[in-house]
Amino acid sequence: xxxxxxxxxxxxxxxxxxxxxxxxxxxxxxxxxxxxxxxxxxxxxxxxxxxxxxxxxxxxxxxxxxxxxxxxxxxxxxxxxxxxxxxxxxxxxxxxxxxxxxxxxxxxxxxxxxxxxxxxxxxxxxxxxxxxxxxxxxxxxxxxxxxxxxxxxxxxxxxxxxxxxxxxxxxxxxxxxxxxxxxxxxxxxxxxxxxxxxxxxxxxxxxxxxxxxxxxxxxxxxxxxxxxxxxxxxxxxxxxxxxxxxxxxxxxxxxxxxxxxxxxxxxxxxxxxxxxxxxxxxxxxxxxxxxxxxxxxxxxxxxxxxxxxxxxxxxxxxxxxxxxxxxxxxxxxxxxxxxxxxxxxxxxxxxxxxxxxxxxxxxxxxxxxxxxxxxxxxxxxxxxxxxxxxxxxxxxxxxxxxxxxxxxxxxxxxxxxxxxxxxxxxxxxxxxxxxxxxxxxxxxxxxxxxxxxxxxxxxxxxxxxxxxxxxxxxxxxxxxxxxxxxxxxxxxxxxxxxxxxxxxxxxxxxxxxxxxxxxxxxxxxxxxxxxxxxxxxxxxxxxxxxxxxxxxxxxxxxxxxxxxxxxxxxxxxxxxxxxxxxxxxxxxxxxxxxx
RNA sequence: GGGGGUGUAGCUCAGUUGGUUAGAGCACGUGCCUGUCACGCACGGGGCCGAGGGUUCGAGUCCCUUCACUCCCGCCA
Numbered sequence: 001x002x003x004x005x006x007x008x009x010x011x012x013x014x015x016x017x018x019x020x021x022x023x024x025x026x027x028x029x030x031x032x033x034x035x036x037x038x039x040x041x042x043x044x045x046x047x048x049x050x051x052x053x054x055x056x057x058x059x060x061x062x063x064x065x066x067x068x069x070x071x072x073x074x075x076x077x078x079x080x081x082x083x084x085x086x087x088x089x090x091x092x093x094x095x096x097x098x099x100x101x102x103x104x105x106x107x108x109x110x111x112x113x114x115x116x117x118x119x120x121x122x123x124x125x126x127x128x129x130x131x132x133x134x135x136x137x138x139x140x141x142x143x144x145x146x147x148x149x150x151x152x153x154x155x156x157x158x159x160x161x162x163x164x165x166x167x168x169x170x171x172x173x174x175x176x177x178x179x180x181x182x183x184x185x186x187x188x189x190x191x192x193x194x195x196x197x198x199x200x201x202x203x204x205x206x207x208x209x210x211x212x213x214x215x216x217x218x219x220x221x222x223x224x225x226x227x228x229x230x231x232x233x234x235x236x237x238x239x240x241x242x243x244x245x246x247x248x249x250x251x252x253x254x255x256x257x258x259x260x261x262x263x264x265x266x267x268x269x270x271x272x273x274x275x276x277x278x279x280x281x282x283x284x285x286x287x288x289x290x291x292x293x294x295x296x297x298x299x300x301x302x303x304x305x306x307x308x309x310x311x312x313x314x315x316x317x318x319x320x321x322x323x324x325x326x327x328x329x330x331x332x333x334x335x336x337x338x339x340x341x342x343x344x345x346x347x348x349x350x351x352x353x354x355x356x357x358x359x360x361x362x363x364x365x366x367x368x369x370x371x372x373x374x375x376x377x378x379x380x381x382x383x384x385x386x387x388x389x390x391x392x393x394x395x396x397x398x399x400x401x402x403x404x405x406x407x408x409x410x411x412x413x414x415x416x417x418x419x420x421x422x423x424x425x426x427x428x429x430x431x432x433x434x435x436x437x438x439x440x441x442x443x444x445x446x447x448x449x450x451x452x453x454x455x456x457x458x459x460x461x462x463x464x465x466x467x468x469x470x471x472x473x474x475x476x477x478x479x480x481x482x483x484x485x486x487x488x489x490x491x492x493x494x495x496x497x498x499x500x501x502x503x504x505x506x507x508x509x510x511x512x513x514x515x516x517x518x519x520x521x522x523x524x525x526x527x528x529x530x531x532x533x534x535x536x537x538x539x540x541x542x543x544x545x546x547x548x549x550x551x552x553x554x555x556x557x558x559x560x561x562x563x564x565x566x567x568x569x570x571x572x573x574x575x576x577x578x579x580x581x582x583x584x585x586x587x588x589x590x591x592x593x594x595x
Numbered sequence: 596g597g598g599g600g601u602g603u604a605g606c607u608c609a610g611u612u613g614g615u616u617a618g619a620g621c622a623c624g625u626g627c628c629u630g631u632c633a634c635g636c637a638c639g640g641g642g643c644c645g646a647g648g649g650u651u652c653g654a655g656u657c658c659c660u661u662c663a664c665u666c667c668c669g670c671c672a
Contacts, residue, residue, distance in 0.1 A: 029632075036629035049632070067622080086632055109605060113622065115633090118607050123664050176672040196672085223671040351599090352667095411668095456672050493672090566665065 004072055004104070010046020014093050016077045023048060023096065024072040024104060026134065029115050032063055041073060041096075044139075047089055050075060050096040062101065068114055068131075070105030073098055122557070126571040129562055141551045141559050148264055148547055149216055152237055155256055161214040161239060166201035168194060168218070174521050175458055178222035180232070188588035194220035197540060200525050202240040203459065203497055206536040207528045214239040216543060222568075227555050228489060228545055231568035234556075236492070237546075240538030246480050246496055249537055250274075250436065253484065253492075257541075261432055264550045268431040270294070274484070278439040287327075287414030289440075292488030293433035295421040299413045300391040302326045302401065310380035316358070316403040326403040327413050328391070331420060335361045335372075335396040341423065342373065345400065348419055354402065354412035361398040362388065369395070407447075418488070432486055432549065439463070440481035443474040443510060454511050456481050459504075459525070460495035461537070466503055474510045484541060486549055494539025501529045 004024040012021065028042035035054040040047050050073055052062055065071065075096040086092035111127075112120050114134045125132040133139060153163065172179045172193035179193035195201075197219045205213045217238040225231035241249060254274055261269055270293070282289050285298050305311055306320040316326050334341070342359050349357040360376035362369060362384060369388075371379045379387075387399060400416060402409050421427045442462050444455040452474050460479040462469055469477060480496035498504050504526065508518045519526060547559040557563040564570050584590060 031631045031634050032628090033631070033634075034626095034628040036631080038631050038634085040632070047632095051630085053629070081630090084630055084632090089632085092632090109623065112606060116606080116621075117633095118621085120606070121602085121664065124606075126664095173672090177670080199672090221671060224669085226671085227666070229671070454672060458672065460672095567663095 008045035009041050009043040009048040010090055012048060012077055012091050012094050012096075014079050016094065017079050019077050020074070020099070021077055021096070022072060022074045023050075025070065026114070027065060027067050027069050027071065030063075030065075030067065037063060038095075039098075041071070042134075046091060048091045048094075048096060049086070049089070050098050051078075052098040056098065058101070062098075065103070066107055066109070068107045068110055068134075069103060070107075072102045072104055074100045122565060123571065126557075126563070126565055129572045133561065138558060141547070141553065142561055144264065144551055145543075145547045145559055145561075148260065148550065149543065151260060151263060152216070152256070152543075155259060156214045156237075156239070159212070159252060159256075161212040162210060163215055164205060164210070164213055165215065166195070166198040166205075166217070170195050170201075173200075175454060176221075180220045180222050183587040183589055185586050185588075196221050197236060198238055199457070199459065200522070202238055202538060203499075203525060203536065204528050206240055206242045206497075207499075207531070207533045209242075209534075211242045212240075213538075217540070225564075225566045225568070228548065230544060230556050230560060231564050231566065235543040236540040237543055238538070238540045240536060242534040242536045244496075244535070244537055246438070246482065246537065249494060249496075249539055250482075253539055253541070254434075257434065257484070257486075260546070261550065265432070265552075267552075270431050270433045271435070274434045274436050276436045276438050279437055279441065280439070282437050283410055284327075286417065287410040287412075289437050289483065290485045290488055290490045291435065291437075292418065292421075292427070293435055293485075294429065294431060294487055295417055295427045297329050297331070297417045297421050297426070298391075299327050299329055299417065300387075302328050302387060302390065305379075305383055305387055305390075306403070308380075308383050308386075311378060311383045313358070313375055313378035316401070319403045324404050325406050325409050326401060327409050328387075328399045328401040329413060329416055329420060330391045330393045331398045331400070331424060332394075333396045334398040334424070335363060337398070342398070345416065345420060345423070349402075349412055349416060352412060352415055354408070355404065357412070357416060358401040358403075359398055362393060362395055364395045373398070375401075434484060434486045437483040437485055438481075439478045440483075441475060442477040442479040442481075442507065445475065451512060452510055454507075455479075456493065457495050458508065458511065459497050461498045462503070462507065466500070469503075469506075471506060471510055480537065482539070484539070489545055489549065490542075491545055491549075492539050492541035494537065496535070496537035499529055499533040499535055501526055504529065 006021045007023060009023055009025045023041055025041040025043035028040040028047060031038040037052050039050045041050055052059060073096060075098045077094050078097050080093055080095055110131065112124050112131055114131055133142065156163070169182060169192040172181065172191065173196065177196050179196065182192040182194065184190045184192060198215065198217050202213055215238045217236050218233055219236050220233050222232070258269060258272060275293070277291070279289055282291055284301060287299050303320055303325045306313065306316045306326050311317065320326055346356045346359065358375045360371035360373035360379065363372045369381045369384050370376065371384055387393065393399065400420065402412050441455050442460065443452050446453050456479065460481045463478040463480055481493070482495065483493040484491040498507065505515050505518055544556050544559060548556055551559055553559055562570065562572060569575065
């Protein structure tokens with residue numbers, strides 16, 4: 001028999017009535033009636049009410065045990081009478097009459113209460129993460145995470161994927177995020193880098209003939225944090241398949257996502273066949289490549305309107321003349337919304353750093369269509385009709401307008417979609433809206449340097465006839481590159497890879513890398529592709545974000561056991577920390593002190 | 596690197612227009628209480644009001660600097 005317990009705190013029922021049992025766990029809560037004391041004992045599995053009376057020889061001493069003390073209780077299972085049953089507890093029909101007990105782990109005064117639904121500062125939560133993790137909600141989130149990961153493993157195996165590990169100490173790559181570097185003792189002056197993703201390795205696995213690979217892969221990127229982005233490290237479901245096209249990848253991932261979200265969440269999945277939206281359309285209609293499709297609002301292109309002679313909105317007309325674009329959002333039937341609603345949106349836009357949002361409401365006076373609102377008077381009846389045609393707007397709807405350079409307008413209209421949708425309460429938050437964003441451009445122009453750079457992954461396969469690709473117009477080349485987005489959160493990106501070395505050199509040369517540089521920086525990859533590489537492709541959904549969505553959490557720390565804070569510090573383990581001079585010496589490093 | 600928010604008891608927070616001894620709930624301590632499940636009641640201990648400087652007769656409150664946490668922008672192929 002186990003020394004500490006015969007049962008867990010979540011399993012005893014009336015069936016165990018009159019049995020002598022023992023439980024071990026934490027004192028979750030005490031209710032001390034002076035001559036009678038109730039104690040809720042908690043472990044990973046649940047809560048059991050234990051009771052002790054003042055005729056017990058240790059009653060006085062027992063009363064003094066602080067919350068969160070770990071104790072073992074020997075006792076007898078009693079059926080509760082009808083009036084005292086607690087329906088909220090699995091074990092609510094019984095209680096344990098305490099015969100004897102033993103303190104297994106004492107506690108100091110708690111820096112944060114475990115039994116409470118209060119919110120605590122991140123600093124205290126992270127410093128005492130082991131206490132925080134005892135709390136119900138986050139404890140359940142972490143268990144959910146474990147279950148989701150197990151589910152992924154078994155599904156992937158069912159689909160015929162093999163799980164492999166890839167190196168953690170690897171080489172620095174010139175593209176992408178900042179690397180974490182690890183100095184090499186045996187190779188003074190040289191560094192390993194932690195992988196930003198196992199990108200090259202998974203391609204090498206395909207070249208090695210393994211056909212279908214997956215891994216719950218740790219990824220390391222030295223970039224600043226966000227609510228949905230852990231600093232330092234995160235996990236991806238990294239997968240890669242040989243002899244496949246884009247559609248084959250989509251089929252596997254859609255199946256996995258739908259099975260997973262259905263199994264672990266009750267929220268509705270709006271589109272079981274994920275809609276495909278081209279990057280170009282997404283940027284136009286939603287102003288971003290991670291649209292939240294729960295929101296019905298759509299951005300409309302109105303630039304041409306401001307070239308008309310019967311539109312007198314001079315600020316926008318002038319901007320448009322100089323190459324700016326004008327786009328707008330229609331809100332349905334908002335003619336009776338108070339002025340404060342419209343001005344609130346405008347004010348908000350200004351706070352977001354935009355020059356504000358102009359607006360008017362479409363109204364009918366007699367048979368005349370008119371714009372009502374601060375800028376309504378600048379639009380002729382015909383021009384409003386044209387805008388209504390473009391946007392399917394009707395009488396009683398309102399139009400919010402932004403004008404500026406294209407990236408500025410995309411940004412503010414995208415944010416305005418969220419803001420207005422939220423204010424109008426037209427977003428159904430109780431569902432999942434997945435979509436694929438497809439046809440990403442291979443290259444883009446760096447806004448500052450005006451250089452041509454890879455827009456996503458340099459290893460992606462360009463679309464079209466490979467032999468006829470026009471490298472003189474690189475910005476027109478699309479790639480077999482795709483993202484999954486759910487509820488406005490980018491879950492993953494992937495691509496069909498370029499497995500043809502000559503084509504790789506060509507594409508790299510467009511981005512300013514000559515053959516020598518490519519050979520040097522990507523020697524492993526290029527070399528491998530030169531010895532018979534299969535066509536292949538893959539994707540890498542972010543595990544942490546998937547769990548965030550399923551758990552309904554807004555912050556990634558709520559689904560991460562031991563996260564770092566925003567400054568990439570681990571307050572529990574005190575990392576990063578200074579190291580001994582001796583360690584530095586062995587690594588051939590010296591620290592330059594900042595003044 | 597830039598912008599916003601927050602910082603008051605162990606924890607979560609209140610603190611008015613600058614005004615005398617800085618409050619509440621939980622936790623902790625003492626006492627009472629035999630059916631609670633957020634048990635109840637009474638009493639008590641506990642404060643560098645994030646730190647530093649300034650304005651003022653007087654600063655938790657106003658100003659400046661700085662630190663911490665957080666959200667956002669940049670960044671994240």
